[in-house]
Amino acid sequence: MVSNEMKTYGRLRPEVKSGVLALSILIDRIGSLPKGDRADLFELLQEWSKTDEVEEKDSLHRAMEEILAQIPVSVRSLPAASESPDALRSWAEHVGGKIKQLRAEAEMSQQQLAEKAGLPQSHISRIENAQHSATHRTLQKIARALGVKASKIDPNAD
Structure with missing residues (x-):
């Protein structure tokens, strides 16, 4: 049986489908970011929405792209971090x-x-x-x- 969401998705125009796919990928990418990077991303997004200066918006946009463009890395424990919380x-x-x-x-x-x-x-x-x-x-x-x-x-x- 096909879900209602799939039926709805199937009726979308191709350009809307590509937008939905892009949003899905972006949501997944943001969800996979480390907590600190997610916080930085949302802080930059808030700053971006508050400014009207084109140069500042461009700078903030580049910083957000940088965070999102990070290559996901496997996480491993660092010996120093486990020995000292201040590492x-x-x-x-x-x-x-x-x-x-x-x-x-x-x-x-x-x-x-x-x-x-x-x-x-x-x-x-x-x-x-x-x-x-x-x-x-x-x-x-x-x-x-x-x-x-x-x-x-x-x-x-x-």
Whole structure:
């Protein structure tokens, strides 16, 4: 027996079907994101909906795309994380401090680094202050913008 949903889906125009499929994939992708990335995504979406500035909307859009474009990775326990609940925080502080140091050495403001990396300035600030941990892709963008290898920011990055 065919469900009512399938009957309804079958009557949709092809362009609507492709939109429904895209939404289904997007919902699945958001659901598979780590909790922190989902929170970042929704925070960026709220900021995007509040601003009327085209450049800010573009920057926020790129940051949201970056989160969604992450390649799903298998999760494994990190020994340091299981030994110390502060291990992730220490890593985020190390990475944030290194970015701040390299940015200062390059005589760049957070805004300049953000523009060069294609990220929102608020995201750079949160990473530097260890309020968020940077994704691998974000580290790559920041490293490129600073003219260094990602391993200079995080020894495990490359």
